[in-house]
Amino acid sequence: MTSVIGKSVKRTDTLGKVTGGAVYAGDVVLPGMLHGKTKRATVAHARIESIDVGKALALPGVKAILTHADVPRVLHYGSPHPRSASVTQDQYILDTKVRYYGEGVAAVAATSEEIAELACELIEVAYEPLPAVLTVEDALKPGAPSIHDVGPGGNLVLDPFVITRGDPEKGFAEADLIVEGEYGMGRPTPAYMEPNVCVCQWDPLGKLTIWTSTQSPFMVRGTLAEVLGLPLNKVRVLVDHMGGGFGAKQDLFQHEFLCALLAQRTRRPVRMEFTRKETFLGGRTRHPGTVWIRQGFRRDGTITAREARVVFNSGAYGSHGPGVTAVGTAALTSLYRCENVRLEGRCVYTNTPIAGAFRGYGVVQTYYALDILMDEAAETLGMDPAALKLLNAVREGDIAPSNHPITGHGLEDCIRRGIEETGWAARGSRPPAKQTGRLRRGWGMGCEMHGSSAYPGIKEQGNAVVRMNEDGSVTLMTGTTGLGTGAHTALAQITAEELGVKFEDVAVVHGDTDVVPWDIGAFASHTTFMAGRACQMAAAQVKAKVLARAADRLEVSAADLDIRDSVITVKGVPGMSMTVRDAIAAEKGIPAPQLLGEGSYHPTKSYSFAAHFVEVEVDTETGQVSVLQVVPVHEIGKIIHPIAAAGQIEGGIQQGIGHTLSEDFVVDQRDGRPLNASFVDYKMPLAMDMPPIRTIILETAPSDGGPFGAKGVGEDPIIAIGPAIANAIYDAIGVRFRHYPITPEQILAALADKDEAQAA
Amino acid sequence: MTTATVPVTITINGEPRELGVAPSRTLLDVLRNEAGLTGTKKGCDVGDCGACTVLLDDVPVNSCLVLAVEANGRRVTTIEGIAPDPDRLHPLQENFMALGASQCGFCTPGIIVMAKALLDRNPNPTEEEIRFGLAGNICRCTGYTKIVEAIQVTARQMAADAGKPA
Numbered sequence: 001m002t003s004v005i006g007k008s009v010k011r012t013d014t015l016g017k018v019t020g021g022a023v024y025a026g027d028v029v030l031p032g033m034l035h036g037k038t039k040r041a042t043v044a045h046a047r048i049e050s051i052d053v054g055k056a057l058a059l060p061g062v063k064a065i066l067t068h069a070d071v072p073r074v075l076h077y078g079s080p081h082p083r084s085a086s087v088t089q090d091q092y093i094l095d096t097k098v099r100y101y102g103e104g105v106a107a108v109a110a111t112s113e114e115i116a117e118l119a120c121e122l123i124e125v126a127y128e129p130l131p132a133v134l135t136v137e138d139a140l141k142p143g144a145p146s147i148h149d150v151g152p153g154g155n156l157v158l159d160p161f162v163i164t165r166g167d168p169e170k171g172f173a174e175a176d177l178i179v180e181g182e183y184g185m186g187r188p189t190p191a192y193m194e195p196n197v198c199v200c201q202w203d204p205l206g207k208l209t210i211w212t213s214t215q216s217p218f219m220v221r222g223t224l225a226e227v228l229g230l231p232l233n234k235v236r237v238l239v240d241h242m243g244g245g246f247g248a249k250q251d252l253f254q255h256e257f258l259c260a261l262l263a264q265r266t267r268r269p270v271r272m273e274f275t276r277k278e279t280f281l282g283g284r285t286r287h288p289g290t291v292w293i294r295q296g297f298r299r300d301g302t303i304t305a306r307e308a309r310v311v312f313n314s315g316a317y318g319s320h321g322p323g324v325t326a327v328g329t330a331a332l333t334s335l336y337r338c339e340n341v342r343l344e345g346r347c348v349y350t351n352t353p354i355a356g357a358f359r360g361y362g363v364v365q366t367y368y369a370l371d372i373l374m375d376e377a378a379e380t381l382g383m384d385p386a387a388l389k390l391l392n393a394v395r396e397g398d399i400a401p402s403n404h405p406i407t408g409h410g411l412e413d414c415i416r417r418g419i420e421e422t423g424w425a426a427r428g429s430r431p432p433a434k435q436t437g438r439l440r441r442g443w444g445m446g447c448e449m450h451g452s453s454a455y456p457g458i459k460e461q462g463n464a465v466v467r468m469n470e471d472g473s474v475t476l477m478t479g480t481t482g483l484g485t486g487a488h489t490a491l492a493q494i495t496a497e498e499l500g501v502k503f504e505d506v507a508v509v510h511g512d513t514d515v516v517p518w519d520i521g522a523f524a525s526h527t528t529f530m531a532g533r534a535c536q537m538a539a540a541q542v543k544a545k546v547l548a549r550a551a552d553r554l555e556v557s558a559a560d561l562d563i564r565d566s567v568i569t570v571k572g573v574p575g576m577s578m579t580v581r582d583a584i585a586a587e588k589g590i591p592a593p594q595l596l597g598e599g600s601y602h603p604t605k606s607y608s609f610a611a612h613f614v615e616v617e618v619d620t621e622t623g624q625v626s627v628l629q630v631v632p633v634h635e636i637g638k639i640i641h642p643i644a645a646a647g648q649i650e651g652g653i654q655q656g657i658g659h660t661l662s663e664d665f666v667v668d669q670r671d672g673r674p675l676n677a678s679f680v681d682y683k684m685p686l687a688m689d690m691p692p693i694r695t696i697i698l699e700t701a702p703s704d705g706g707p708f709g710a711k712g713v714g715e716d717p718i719i720a721i722g723p724a725i726a727n728a729i730y731d732a733i734g735v736r737f738r739h740y741p742i743t744p745e746q747i748l749a750a751l752a753d754k755d756e757a758q759a760a
Numbered sequence: 761m762t763t764a765t766v767p768v769t770i771t772i773n774g775e776p777r778e779l780g781v782a783p784s785r786t787l788l789d790v791l792r793n794e795a796g797l798t799g800t801k802k803g804c805d806v807g808d809c810g811a812c813t814v815l816l817d818d819v820p821v822n823s824c825l826v827l828a829v830e831a832n833g834r835r836v837t838t839i840e841g842i843a844p845d846p847d848r849l850h851p852l853q854e855n856f857m858a859l860g861a862s863q864c865g866f867c868t869p870g871i872i873v874m875a876k877a878l879l880d881r882n883p884n885p886t887e888e889e890i891r892f893g894l895a896g897n898i899c900r901c902t903g904y905t906k907i908v909e910a911i912q913v914t915a916r917q918m919a920a921d922a923g924k925p926a
Contacts, residue, residue, distance in 0.1 A: 010857060017865030018853040018872060020799015020839035027798035114784075193803045193811060193866035193900050243801070243866030244900055276804035484864025484901055643860035643906070650903030651863065679808035679898060687894035687904045 004493045004503045005708050008643040011489040012508055013241065013482050022241040025211040026197040026273055033199070034063055036262050036272035037116035038255055039106040039123045040281060041098040044134070044351040044672025045145070046127035048096050051106055056122040061115035064265040065123070067106045068094040071261055074227045075150070078251050078319045078354070088157055088318025090150050093227065093257040098127065099147055100316035100351055101672045102281030107258040109270050132351040132672045136289070136313050139348050147316065147349040157314045157321040161329050161345040165399075171305025171340030175296025179377040183369035184739035186664035187288040187313075188655075189280060190358050191684060194243020196283065197273040198256050200263040208260055209236045215245040215481050216521025221513045223252050224260060237513040245483055246655070247357035248284035250523055251319055255282070280677035284356025285665055287312040287324055287347070291369035293332070301381055301388045303338045310345040310366060312355070319356040321347040323457060328362020330401040332370060335411070335449055336392035351672050353665065357523065359652065360718045363450060364659065371446040371723030372738060375730065385727065386424055386445050389611075390415045394449060402456055402605040408701025410609035410635030411449060417696060418445060418613045418633045435732065438620050441628070442731025445613045446723035452703065452712035453526035453603040461602055462530030463517035466495055466538040468546065468595035472566055472581040474499060474506045476538075479519025480531045482510060485714060486644030487527040493640055494532045494707045498539035500563025501580065517598070525712025528640055530603045532707040537599030545595050550583035606703035608711045610634040612653070612720040616728040620751055623744030625661055625729060627691045634695070634716060637702040638709035645713050646695045652717025653693055658684045660722045660740045768832040772797065773841025781828040788812045788823035791838060799839040799869045803898070810897030813870035814838045820877040822896070839869035842876055851914045852876060861910035863901035871897045875911045883922075884915055 016022030053065045071093045078091045094104060106123050110116040133139045133147060139155040152159050172178060198212035208230065214220050217237040225235045242249070255272045263270040274282065289312040296304040310329045314321035329345030358364075371389075378385035393411040400406050418424065427443045435441075453460050465477040476495045482488050492506040499506075510516055519531065543563060550568045551558035560571045568583055570576040584592045613631040618624075632649050639645050662683040666675045676682045702709025722740060730736050735750040765780035772795055779794050788805070791797045791814065800823060803811030807825040814823045815837035823836075842850045852872050855861070862868040871894065878885060878893040885893065890911050891904070899907060 008860070011860075014857045014862045014865065017862045017868045018839075018849070018856045019843065020797070020869050022865055023798070024801075024866070026802070027792075029793075191900055193809065193864065193898065194801070195803070241865060243803075244864040246900075273802075276806065276808070486860075486863070647860045647863055647902055647906060650905045651901045652903075654903035655900070678806070679804055684898065684900070686898060687891040687908070690891075690904045693903060693905050 003497060005497050006639050006642065008641055009489065009493060009503050011486050011644065012492060013486070013488060016241065024194060024241050024243055025199060025213045025239060026194065028199045028211045030199065030201055030269035033269040033271055034109040034111060034266055035113040035116050036107055036109045036259050036270045037113065037120050038104040038258065038278070039108065039120040041101060041103045041105050043098055043127050043129060044101045044132035045130040046098045047130060048098065048105060049126040049128050052124040053106065056108065056119040059115060059119050059122060061111040062108060062119045063111065064109045064262050065106060065119070066094065066258060066261055066265070068096050072227060072229070076223055076227050078317050088151065088322055090148050090318050093254065100353055101667070101674060102353070103316065104254040104258065104282065107262060109262040109266050134350055134352060134667065134669055134672050136311055136348045136350060139350050147351060155349045157318045157347040157349055158325065161326050163330060163333060163341065163343045165333060166340035168305045168307055168340045168342040172296045175304045176299040177297045177377070177380060178294060179297065179373060179380060180294035181373050181376060181738055182290055182292040183372060184290050185288050185365045185368065186741050187285050188659045188663040189283060189285045189665045189682065190246035190248040191682065192244030192246055192249070195274040195276055195279045196253055196255065198259050199269060199271045200259040201269040202264055207234045207236065209238065210256065210260060211238045212256055213242045213249060214239055215249045215483055215523055217481060217513050218479060218518050219250065219521055220252060220256065224257065227257060228260065238511060239481055240511045241482055246359045247361065247523055250357050250521055251284055253282060276679065277677045280665060280682070281353065281674060284319060284354055284358065285315070286358040287314065287321065287355040287362065287365065289313050289365055291366050293369050293373050295373060295377065297377055297381060301383050301391045303336055303392050305340040306332065306338045308332045308343045312347045312362070313350050313352065314347045315350060315352045315354040317354045319354050321355065324357065324362035326457060328366045331363045332366050333401050334394050334398065335367060335370060335447060336374065336389065337394050337398050352667050353674065359655065360715050363448065364719050364722065367448050367719050368722045368740065372726050375727045376736065386415060386419055389447055400605065400607055402451055404605040406607060407703065410698070410701035411447060411611070413698050413700045414609050414611035414633040414635050415447065417698065418611045418631055421633070421696060422613045422631050424613065439617055440620060440732040441615060441617045442728045443613065443615050444724045444727030444731055445611060446720040446727065447611045448716060448719035449607045449609045450525060450712070450715045450719065452529040452606045452608060452706065454524040455603045455605055458520070460520055460526065460530060461600055462534040463519060464531060464534040464538040464599045465517050466535065466542050466597045468542050468584065470584065470591065472501070472505070472584065474501055475509055476506055476535060477509045477516045478531055478535070479516045480510060480527045481522040483522045485527070485648060486641055487522065489644065490528045490640040491532055491535045495535045495539045498536045499543050501566045505566065525608065525714040525716065526603065528710055529606065529706045529712045530601055532710060533601040533705060534599035536707045537601060538597035541597030542595050546580055546583055549592060550578055553583060554578060604705040606637065606705055606711045608634065608636045608713060608716050610716050610720050612724040614721065614724040614728045616725060616732055618729060618732045618747060620733065623747035625742065625747065627657055627725065629691050630693045630721065632693065632695055632717060633698065634713060635698040635701055636713045637706055637711035638699050639697055640710050645697055648713045649695050649717040650693050653721050654685055654690055656718045656721030657725065660725045660742060662741050662743070664741050766829055768829055770831045771835045773837060783827065783829055785828050786824050787814070787826040787828045787831050787836070790828040791823060797838050797840050801866050801869060803866065810874065811867050811870045813873045813897065815873060815877060818877070818880065820874050837873070839873055842872060850876065851917055852910065855910040855914045859906050859910045859913065861902065861906040867897060867899045871899065871907060879915055879918065883919060887912065
């Protein structure tokens with residue numbers, strides 16, 4: 001049998017997707033089902049004086065209305081990671097205060113969605129307005145209105161997160177050159193295609209079943225149980241397919257609680273689905289913010305010290321703010337090796353939409369700043385930026401942001417390979433600012449590294465149960481969610497490989513918290529890495545049981561046996577073999593004992609690496625930037641499914657191009673009202689905007705922890721593309737941008753300023 | 761609040777369906793909630809994302825922008841009706857699976873329907889024509905690379921098959 005690892009086998013999830021048969025939470029219809037809607041605030045900061053539901057309740061078809069007076073008042077974590085300090089307990093299901101425009105203040109269940117919507121309009125809310133705090137600067141001013149009573153105060157989500165390594169003063173004193181800059185980030189949103197949706201139903205014994213679009217079904221179970229006062233076996237969470245999440249669907253959203261409570265109140269199933277506008281308003285965004293960095297360099301380019309201050313805007317609630325701040329800030333200890341660092345990360349409440357988890361988790365922002373600053377330093381040092389980054393690239397034995405030693409030379413390998421593939425050294429005219437003509441082209445590159453799993457920030461664990469059935473077929477039970485990455489296929493490949501059966505003989509069971517082993521959720525580039533290793537462990541146990549039985553029957557030592565293609569062979573005895581099916585068959589009518597294996601894996605830390613090389617063309621008359629080609633080089637240890645891995649990379653690049661050139665969810669600076677909560681006004685790169693992507697994946701630094709050496713790939717591709725584009729724009733037009741998104745208006749204004757400066 | 765319904769007959773995936781629909785209901789809503797065809801997805805409900813693309817008399821439309829009563833007496837093809845017969849997939853479906861053109865899958869039905877319309881109209885499209893043809897379909901997962909590739913491969917296969925003797 002040839003190995004199934006590294007083969008692009010047919011994914012287990014896509015037949016339903018191409019035929020329309022795949023069931024998403026929004027496709028679930030139950031008898032007698034009602035439709036729920038959320039009444040959303042039209043102010044950014046206010047106390048609720050009163051809510052009058054009289055007219056709404058009188059509307060025929062309305063079955064129940066909930067306000068803050070009707071729901072349990074339990075303070076909960078918006079992003080419920082257990083065993084973690086990375087979350088903040090600052091949310092109620094419905095509160096007496098509004099903290100952002102669009103926050104839910106009441107909910108209706110009715111016989112149709114239209115009636116529920118109409119009822120929401122008839123609910124009258126009287127607000128006592130409070131001054132809205134819309135920027136981090138305003139929130140941090142002494143005497144600024146306080147958005148929350150919990151937390152350290154001063155509108156901070158958490159106490160400043162500080163890391164010091166080595167002796168930064170000494171490092172800066174040894175520098176021949178010090179480069180510093182402040183970089184600003186807009187507010188991209190995940191914009192997953194499937195709006196948030198759930199269906200809730202209670203059974204007569206008081207058990208809640210919720211079908212919901214979530215990345216973290218067991219977190220939904222845990223938090224619903226905690227807030228509603230139920231034991232865990234009275235909450236069942238179901239999710240088969242889901243239409244994307246990109247991190248944001250780790251949170252529990254208000255409607256998931258409200259839907260459960262409306263179903264309880266009405267004793268009927270209730271469905272609640274966001275409109276696209278609600279998905280913007282009530283969803284989660286990436287953290288906007290600023291990153292100030294200062295680095296010292298020796299004349300040869302070696303970094304001597306690094307100092308940074310990261311300030312993230314958390315929006316109205318903490319959500320993942322603490323984790324994002326910690327991970328994004330700690331990331332600056334590394335990528336480019338530096339013994340002397342002092343870093344400070346802060347996360348600040350404002351009366352704006354909630355920032356949460358989003359692919360790249362704080363590192364998108366901090367590496368954008370770091371990697372542009374490296375290009376600025378390279379120019380001053382008279383060095384090629386790729387050469388400067390290669391000189392300082394993190395390598396074997398260096399201490400990673402997680403405080404674990406780095407394995408291998410993945411980043412150096414990525415940079416070298418990209419330099420070769422793109423003919424980087426010969427890439428065109430320099431210095432760039434000398435280009436004339438309307439269309440100007442430039443190349444840029446950026447680097448990144450990202451941990452597989454959120455350990456040690458979160459004490460994670462991957463679990464799997466593998467069962468061999470009487471016919472030799474295999475059932476894999478996993479608690480991981482099918483986010484669309486193909487991870488379940490990878491888990492089946494790993495299980496098949498370890499056990500010695502064909503990929504087609506492994507069926508994956510997932511998506512039911514009553515059945516599958518506990519899982520923390522699909523995020524942090526850890527499903528293949530962590531759950532995959534658990535599958536491998538569980539499969540190995542089943543294999544040992546099968547071999548023990550075969551050893552008895554063949555009267556040989558189990559140590560001399562192996563399974564390939566479901567056939568057991570004996571080492572050194574050609575011709576002696578037995579099928580798995582025969583080995584596990586009943587003996588004298590007595591069936592084999594259960595062939596079950598279970599794996600629980602506590603991850604070690606591994607990092608994946610990437611270098612992205614990008615060519616852009618800037619139209620100096622329109623300010624439009626076109627990305628002409630991208631060459632992403634990733635090092636991920638071991639490729640399990642090449643097409644799925646490349647698909648992650650291509651999709652991450654699409655989102656990263658959007659972040660850098662067009663995506664920004666904007667609120668009105670007067671009243672906090674979101675201004676572009678639609679796909680027409682929030683511009684993402686589409687088919688016409690996407691360049692050719694020549695993906696290269698390396699396997700030069702395999703992980704000891706991951707299955708067959710594999711590491712994660714989900715987060716990585718969205719990180720390096722941003723600074724690569726910003727650096728390429730500089731290469732094309734000689735203007736340095738220190739923020740994203742870089743818009744056509746800004747490019748035109750900057751070119752005009754430059755012309756003026758040259759003329760003067 | 762009751763709304764009077766209007767009887768309509770819509771031929772959905774080759775099968776005439778008699779339905780009573782309120783005049784305000786969209787074709788998307790009726791396909792999903794009356795006809796039980798949930799393969800057609802609602803990504804925005806305002807014509808911005810293309811997830812609800814179906815063929816109306818062979819022309820691709822956003823079914824969220826068409827009232828169900830407008831489809832009276834007409835033919836509608838959804839993702840469930842793309843395959844030539846129950847035992848065989850359309851080559852687009854095969855290639856979307858084999859080449860990784862579907863990730864979360866929420867945009868996939870709309871994109872496959874749109875691609876079918878494109879290939880029916882233009883069996884040998886350039887890459888530019890394919891990308892232009894997908895201008896109204898948002899995919900957030902794939903970067904479109906593998907979607908474009910799957911459509912190109914399908915076009916080549918269908919051209920080769922058409923050249924073969926029956």
